[in-house]
Amino acid sequence: MKKSFYILLLLVTFLAACKKDRDKNEVNPEPGSTGEAKASEFLKSLRVTGVEEVSFDSVSNSFYVNLPDTYNAEQAEVILSMQPDVVLTDSLEKPISGSVISYPYKGTPPLRFQLRDKSDKKWLFHVYFNFSGTPQIELLQKEIPINASGVNLPLRFTAKVGSIPSSVEQLGPIVKISNKKTGFFMESSYYSLTTPLYLGAAEELITNDPLTMEFKFFNQTPVVFEGIKFVRGLPDLYATPMYKFQYTYKDTLKAAGGYFLSKEKYTVKISSDFLATPVVSAVQVKDAQLLTLDKIPASLPEGSYLVSFYEKETLLGKTSVHLSNFASNCLETIWKGDVNGALDRNVEPLAFSKGDVFYTKSLPLDFGSSNTNFDVNRLPRLRLKSAGKTVDLTPKLVVYNWAVAGTSYPLGQYTIPTDLPAGDYAVSGIYTNRYETQPYWSKLKVK
Numbered sequence: 430m431k432k433s434f435y436i437l438l439l440l441v442t443f444l445a446a447c448k449k450d451r452d453k454n455e456v457n458p459e460p461g462s463t464g465e466a467k468a469s470e471f472l473k474s475l476r477v478t479g480v481e482e483v484s485f486d487s488v489s490n491s492f493y494v495n496l497p498d499t500y501n502a503e504q505a506e507v508i509l510s511m512q513p514d515v516v517l518t519d520s521l522e523k524p525i526s527g528s529v530i531s532y533p534y535k536g537t538p539p540l541r542f543q544l545r546d547k548s549d550k551k552w553l554f555h556v557y558f559n560f561s562g563t564p565q566i567e568l569l570q571k572e573i574p575i576n577a578s579g580v581n582l583p584l585r586f587t588a589k590v591g592s593i594p595s596s597v598e599q600l601g602p603i604v605k606i607s608n609k610k611t612g613f614f615m616e617s618s619y620y621s622l623t624t625p626l627y628l629g630a631a632e633e634l635i636t637n638d639p640l641t642m643e644f645k646f647f648n649q650t651p652v653v654f655e656g657i658k659f660v661r662g663l664p665d666l667y668a669t670p671m672y673k674f675q676y677t678y679k680d681t682l683k684a685a686g687g688y689f690l691s692k693e694k695y696t697v698k699i700s701s702d703f704l705a706t707p708v709v710s711a712v713q714v715k716d717a718q719l720l721t722l723d724k725i726p727a728s729l730p731e732g733s734y735l736v737s738f739y740e741k742e743t744l745l746g747k748t749s750v751h752l753s754n755f756a757s758n759c760l761e762t763i764w765k766g767d768v769n770g771a772l773d774r775n776v777e778p779l780a781f782s783k784g785d786v787f788y789t790k791s792l793p794l795d796f797g798s799s800n801t802n803f804d805v806n807r808l809p810r811l812r813l814k815s816a817g818k819t820v821d822l823t824p825k826l827v828v829y830n831w832a833v834a835g836t837s838y839p840l841g842q843y844t845i846p847t848d849l850p851a852g853d854y855a856v857s858g859i860y861t862n863r864y865e866t867q868p869y870w871s872k873l874k875v876k
Contacts, residue, residue, distance in 0.1 A: 468485075468487065468490060468552055468554070469512075470512060470546070470552075471511065471512055471515050471544040471546060471550075471552040472509060472510070472511055472512065472515070472544060472552070472554070473510040473511065473512060474509075474510045475492055475507065475508070475509055475510070475554075475556070476507075476508050476510075477494050477505055477506065477507055477508070478505075478506040478508065479497075479500060479502065479506075480494055480495070480496060480497065480500065480505075481497070482494075482495035482497075483495070486597065489555065489597045490552070490553065490554055490555060491539075491554070491555040491556070491557060491597050492554065492555070492556045492557070493557050493559065493596070494534075494556060494557065494558045494559070494591075495559060495560075495561065496558060496559065496560050496589075496591060498560070498561070498562055498589065500560075501588065503533065503535075504531040504532055504533050504534070505531070505532050505534045505540075505558060506529060506530075506531055507529065507530040507531075507532055507540065507542075507556060508528065508529050509528040509529070509530070509542075509544075510528070511528055511544060512546070514546055514547040515544050515545065515546050515547075516544065516545055517530075517542060517543070517544060518543045518544070518545050518551075522543070522545070522551075524545070530542060532556070534558040534591060534592050535586070535590050535591070536586060536590050536592075536593055536621075536622045536623075537592055537593065538592060538593060538621075539555050539556055539557045539558070539592045539594065539595075540555065540556035540558075540592070541553065541554070541555055541556075542554055542556070555597070556592075557591070557592055557594070557595050557596055557597065558591035558592040558595060559591040559592070559595035559596060559646070559647055559648050559649075560589040560590070560591055560595075560646070560648075560649060561648055561649060562589060562649060562650060563589070563649060563650040563652065564586065564588065564589040564590055564644075564646055564649055564652060565586070565587040565588040565589055566584055566585070566586055566587070566644060566652045567584065567585040567587065568583065568584060568642075568654045569583035569584070569585060570583045571654075571656055571657055571658060572658050572659075572660055573657065573658070573659050573660070574659075574660055574661070574662030574663075575628065575631045575634060575635075575659045575660070575661070575662055576631055576661070576662040576663065576664050576665050576686070576687065576688060577631050577664065577665070577685070577686055577687040577688045577717065577718045578625060578627070578665040578686050579624075579625030579626050579627040579628065579631075580625060580626055580628060580631075580659070580662075581625050581626075582604070582626060582642075584622075584644070586622065589649070590646070591646070591647075593619060593620070593621060593622060594647065595646060595647045595648070596647040596648065598647065599618070599647045600618040600620065601618045601619040601620050601621075602618070602619045602644060602645060602646045602647070603616055603617070603618055603619075603643075603644075603645045604616065604617050604618075604619060604626060604628075604642065604643070604644055604645075605642070605643040605645070606628065606634060606640055606641070606642055606657070607640065607641045607643070608636065608638050608640055608641075609641060610638045611638065613633070615628060615629055615633075615634075617629070631659075631661075631687075631688050631717075632661075632688050632717050634659040635659055635660065635661055636659075639655065639656045639657065639658065640656075640657040640658065640659070641653060641654070641655055641657065642654045642657045661688070661690075663743070663745070664686055664687045664688065664689060664740070664745050664746075665686045665746070666684050666685070666686045666687075666720075666738050666745040666746030667684065667685060667686050667746060667748070668682070668683065668684055668736070668746075668748040668750075669683045669684065669685040669719075670683075674749070674750060674751055674759075674761050674774070674792065675750075675751045675753065675756055675757075675759065675792065676725065676750050676751065676752055676753075677752075677753065677754055677755070678725050678727050678729075678752065678754065679725075680725065681721050681722065681723050682697070682712075682721065682722040682725060682736065682750070683719060683720070683721050683722075684712070684719070684720045684721075684738050684745075684746065684748075685718055685719050685720075686718065686746070687717050687718040687719070687720075688717035688718055689714045689716075689717055689718070689719070689720060689740075690714070690717075691714045693714075693740055693741065694711075694740070694741055695711070695712045695713075695714060695720055695738065695739065695740055696709055696710065696711055696712060696738075696739045697709070697710055697712050697722050697736060697737065697738050697739070698736075698737045698739065699726070699729060699734050699735070699736055699737075700734065700735050700737070700870075701732065701733060701734050701735060701870040701871070702778075702853075702855075702868075702870065702871055702872040703732065703855070703868055703870075704729075704730075704734075708726050708728065708729060710722055710724075710726060712738070720738065725752065729752055730752075731752055731753045731754070731867060732751070732752060732753075732867040732868065732870070733749065733750075733751050733759065733760065733867055733868065733869050733870040734749065734750055734751075734752060734870050735747060735748075735749050735776060735870050735871070736748050736749060736750055747776040748774060748776060749761075749762070749774055749775075749776055749870055751792075751867070753867075756793075757866070758791065758792065758793070758809070758858065758860060758864060758866050759791065759792050759858070759866050759867065760789060760790075760791050760792075760809075760856065760857070760858050760866055760869045761774065761790045761791065761792050762774045762775045762789070762790045763775060763779060763787060763788070763789050763790075763856065763869055763871075763873075764787060764788055765781060765785055765786070765787040765788070768788060768827060768829060768840070770788065771788070771790050771829045771831075771838075771840055772831070777871075778871045778872075778874070779856070779869075779871045779872065779873040779874060780873075780874040780876060781845050781873060781874070781875060781876070782845065782875075782876045783845050783846065783847045783848075783849060783851075783875065783876070784844065784845060784847050785844070785845045786842060786843070786844050787842075787843055787844075787845070788827065788840050788841065788842055788843075789809075789811060789824075789840065789841045789843060789858075790840055790841075791808065791809055791841065791858055791866075794838045794839075795807060795838060795839055796836050796837070796838050797836070797837050797838070798836070798837055799828070799830050799837050801828075801837060803826060803828060803838075803839040805824060805825070805826040805839075806861055807839070807861075808824040808826065808839060808840075808841040809824065809841065809858030809859055809860050809866065810822060810823055810824065810858070810859045810860075811824070811841070811843055811856055811857070811858060811859075812856070812857045812858070812859050812865070813849070813854035813855070813856055813873060813875075814854055814855045814857070815850075815852045815853060815854045815855070816852075817850070817852075818849070818850055818852070818854075820846060820849060821859060822843040822844070822845075822846075823843075824841035824842065824843060825841070825842040825843070826839055826840075826841070826842075827839070827840045827841070827842045828840075845875060849875055850875070851875050851876060852874075852875055853872040853873070853874050853875075854872060854873045854874075854875060855868045855869075855872055855873075856868060856869040856871075856872070856873050857869070
């Protein structure tokens with residue numbers, strides 16, 4: 430009897446230990462609540478294959494996956510145990526079959542997934558992946574170019590790198606640059622390992638003193654590199670404000686993205702296929718990050734122009750503008766390819782093949798929502814004109830949904846006729862009231 434009691438006690442102890450190990454791996458998301466529902470009404474538990482430590486933060490509806498030092502899977506296998514009548518949904522909120530998510534966690538944003546029940550209630554979860562210990566990071570070179578837009582640190586991440594960020598408590602890994610000789614230092618957070626890191630006043634980092642760079646992930650030991658030297662990189666120039674396209678002759682043309690040097694010579698070249706000789710003017714260095722053309726040459730006829738900025742003979746960047754004494758209908762940009770080109774301004778000469786489909790963004794824009802019924806008749810026909818041929822292209826309405834700004838606007842989609850003779854064509858817009866815009870700065874070369 431006594432022996433049986435000890436066996437029973439041993440069995441209870443063993444089962445309790447198993448439950449404890451299971452609970453570390455399989456986490457129940459209690460007690461998060463929005464007042465209308467609880468997280469546990471959607472998800473019973475979450476576990477990650479090969480990982481023992483998973484915790485849940487009910488304040489942020491976030492899971493923390495503490496990856497062991499030996500973990501090196503390319504994708505984390507996240508296993509969900511959902512409540513009955515609950516489904517996993519995709520980014521368009523459509524149901525997905527299954528309950529396993531394979532996620533590439535290395536240096537990517539935290540995993541986000543949404544669950545929905547049969548009453549159409551939804552719950553959004555986040556999953557952060559992080560390591561402890563010291564990450565393995567290689568510095569590929571100690572002399573690093575930098576400009577006002579930031580710096581691409583020549584680092585290679587080989588092991589122990591989780592999501593960016595790896596905790597709700599940190600925006601991303603922190604980079605600290607310090608000068609031990611002067612005591613100067615600055616810090617910045619990485620939002621993505623594939624984009625430039627902004628470090629503030631770049632010119633202050635240009636020094637003959639050796640610098641120290643410290644790279645720290647959440648909950649990990651910092652990695653320190655000594656003997657760093659920053660050198661001035663080529664300015665990453667862009668027109669500012671970036672949305673401005675129509676200028677009067679009294680306006681100031683501005684370009685940012687230095688850093689610029691007051692002792693250097695900066696010029697702007699204004700050109701078009703309809704201008705016999707480009708107009709070149711000196712531009713002023715207002716500060717390390719701003720160039721200005723304070724007086725637009727009055728000799729330029731009204732119309733569309735390509736604007737190119739130079740430091741001595743080195744091209745820094747290009748934009749396009751429309752010059753006029755008053756606001757008018759005009760063609761801002763014409764391009765072929767991804768419709769997201771609507772957010773940029775094409776600064777390359779136009780060269781299309783017969784049958785090519787392309788887009789035009791014309792001003793003024795009609796703004797609305799994704800549900801707005803835009804009128805295609807407010808878009809211009811495109812008139813292509815050469816010495817021997819004139820043809821009008823009818824627009825097809827394409828609505829561009831600019832999600833970041835929460836708005837939409839119409840674009841014109843056009844097709845080069847397959848029987849159009851090869852050659853160079855001036856491109857202008859024709860509206861229903863018969864108003865014709867000034868020609869686009871580049872002629873369209875049909876191949």
